[in-house]
Amino acid sequence: MFEALWRYRYFVLASIAGELRGRFARSRLGLLWSILHPLAQAAIFALVLAEVLGAKLGGVEDKTAYPVYLLAGMAAWTLFSEILNRCLSVFIEYSGTLKKIAFPRICLPVIVWGSALLNHVFLLAAIVVVFLFFGYIPGAAWLVLPLGIVLISLFAFGLGVMLGIFNVFSRDIGQILTVALQLWFWVTPIVYPQTVVPEHLRWLLHLNPMVSLVGIYQDALVFNRMPDLAPLLLPTVIALGLFSLSFLLFKRASPELVDVL
Structure with a gap:
């Protein structure tokens, strides 16, 4: 599969560019929408929680x-x-x-993976501008962000490909994930710091690999400090494990995908 990806690398790169163009076709702001949406969501949370409810960072x-x-x-x-x-x-x-064109099917998740990474780069560039507006100067700890990008993307790709294969055979997977992601978001310290979680519930944070992965961004961008590597060991193992397992599962399920579709 990796050899096939290398042979079709120009197809993958061209498809990533085509996907970005197609997603925002006939849109005046185009790629800016992928940046404005998360920025707007964060602004809404900040307005409601910080200004209305008086939430502060401890x-x-x-x-x-x-x-x-x-x-x-x-x-x-x-x-x-x-x-x-x-x-x-x-x-x-x-x-x-998939039914009309012959190409390595593993290219499809890699294309959407590359598209998401490109969107993320533009989002980080916009965040840097916002941070400078707030008076936050990028420090040396920002250099650790590629580690966070790699671990989060490996984790999401592995889990996404596995669930994507299951979703072909049972569309209930997509419906369940929609609800699960909403719950997952709120049990991850994003709109609140870990310190507000009651002591008897903090053990749940250790079961959530996204806590440490999101913490890489929070430590680097907010506190300008290097993350503690010890809590990242388990999420790293999980991310690499899911990434490897997704390729094995895809190899076994690939011959049946088109038939089921």
């Missing part, structure tokens, strides 16, 4: 710290959810293409 007196904390968490979650959702539906979305 240990930080700066009023802009909480919106910055929200942006950091939303950036990490947007990357995760976009890759996961696109991989979940990619085989169904491109069912017509």
